Amino acid sequence: MASIRDVAKAAGVSLGTVSNAINRPEILAPRTLRKVQKVIEDMGFVPNASARNLRAGRNRVIGLVVPDISNPFFTDLARGVNNAAFAAKYVVILCNTDESSEKESQYLDVLSAQNVEGILITPARETTRALASVTEKGIRLALVDRPALGLQACSVAVNDSYGGSLALTHLYDLGHRSIVLLTGSEDIPQVADRNAGIRETLNEIPASDRPNIIELRLDSMSASNAYSAIMKKLESGIDFTGVICGNDLIALGAIRAFREKNISVPEDVSVIGYDDIDFAGSANVPLTSISQPAYELGYAAAELIISECENPERHVHQRVEFQPRLIVRSSTAPTKSHRATLKIS
Amino acid sequence: MASIRDVAKAAGVSLGTVSNAINRPEILAPRTLRKVQKVIEDMGFVPNASARNLRAGRNRVIGLVVPDISNPFFTDLARGVNNAAFAAKYVVILCNTDESSEKESQYLDVLSAQNVEGILITPARETTRALASVTEKGIRLALVDRPALGLQACSVAVNDSYGGSLALTHLYDLGHRSIVLLTGSEDIPQVADRNAGIRETLNEIPASDRPNIIELRLDSMSASNAYSAIMKKLESGIDFTGVICGNDLIALGAIRAFREKNISVPEDVSVIGYDDIDFAGSANVPLTSISQPAYELGYAAAELIISECENPERHVHQRVEFQPRLIVRSSTAPTKSHRATLKIS
């Protein structure tokens, strides 16, 4: 590998001049500059990033730590991060923790050893300790889809509570007054927040008109689990007209169960998903869902941390919040009685 | 940030000894080792990777360049790469090229500036030139899901031709003799290979019994495109009993069209997908599909390149090929006439 010295020798200048040609071309005499640039070109010289980083203390690398890259939400997020980074000539190290906080803390060590300038993370649990030690090492942090619990850091999030509210309001407006809430464990902050949003919205409704909520918890938020849960629930008859699902796969699993029992969606039961995955619109019953701007989330987070890295002194930590959007498709409809009232009025 | 010198001072030893404590603990006297380790622990010292890399010429970083991380195939692949890397204490820089060969070559430059030890890549097009220049810089290369076109490099691939053959054979065995091939552009090597496999298998069948293939090309391999294509095809009646799809989304789109036209899957038409995405088994009609071991592919590729990095002299380039598997679910069945013959015999 050619080094800056080789270039200097070949160009007949000192090594400092070559460095200037690369980093501050404007201070060189035009003739010298051209001469050096030609040699660099000819030799295919690429400055060694390690040496550069060692000296300058910067390396244009950020880390992205996510719990599950297979989840389309995080895949989109990662795309956003990557594109924002690419635009700023940064590079991102992807760390997938498989929801394990042990792996997470190991990855944090690796990233700090790699000297990354910043870390974007969706912490598995309340990993505040490990995170604090990262910031102590001077690595900037931005929390994605989690609040910055007392940490000096930026954060980017989706308003999950509002997302829950959106779902409930939609079904409420369609006349649904008995609704199954088919979701995962409240250990997952997003789930907890959405449920909180649902309850809050519920309380704003006059008690007389307040929908009845039937909570069904799944161990794992998969289609097959949802299918079984609904099948079991249907054994004791059907005492609801709407289902709010923790994600789209759950919704699809539920719909499969309904179809099998000859319960029509949305005529008999309305089903609303969450995440608006790619396939939601092409599903057998195109799915009404809550869309999360995952790509934008990632893009914004990366921009935020990169601007902090470029301009540490002028940076102020901020909290960016994105709003989820209700995407209405064909899996939700007014209840029969609601349709009747609509006709009357 | 604490440096190795600070540790040395605090522990009352020389800086070389600290280095040895980290890299070759076995040569230190146990007492010294413990003393140094304690100080390292207390100070939370993490060696600076840039300095280390600068000196040692190694940094335990590999790059992964994929055309589309949103594609579940590449997502799984990335998970495999990440896990294999993690196990070997390597770290991976993820580069998503959005199928653009310009972005790809820019990423290759960035990676070589970052001094990565190796690059795993699924080249967008025939990018041989840019790749050759990468190997010249001493960066090791492994091709993923593409043959190593004359390059000195390892490669890891899935036998796509065999995958196509599997699909055709499955339908053939079920008695299908008129089959729609609903796929994307043959510019995509995988598509081309699968189709080649199909044609090859076709030619091995006696002409008298050879299925008729109706090729339908989609601009983009999405569910909605597939839906429209099938709807249009059905306008001119139904002259086929089976559909081989370029991927699972296509299959799901096709099934939606059939359902809408009251054509039953698999009674009237058998549909087979490709990729065996996560959701395939939970779909409304659980999908028969060809499963690609994407995770294993990634894992193997990463292992391969890491072993090459660790042991350059002892390494011989190899070509690893994985076989796709047929996963039979409920979207394929014997044709009516075939069922009849089965009953007779």
Add this chain to the structure above:
DNA sequence: CTATCTGCTTAAAACGGTTCAAGGAGAAAT
């Protein structure tokens, strides 16, 4: 003709590690 200024270029000192030849301190052998 000397003094001052301007505009480039250069030499040398970091940056934070790894590695290796050389040194030192005990223990064992003579």
Add this chain to the structure above:
DNA sequence: ATTTCTCCTTGAACCGTTTTAAGCAGATAG
């Protein structure tokens, strides 16, 4: 008591850059 060994530890060189202070030459001014 001296020599020889063994086992650790040490100091210094080096990796490839960036950066800064100093140097040099030519131009302008006095």
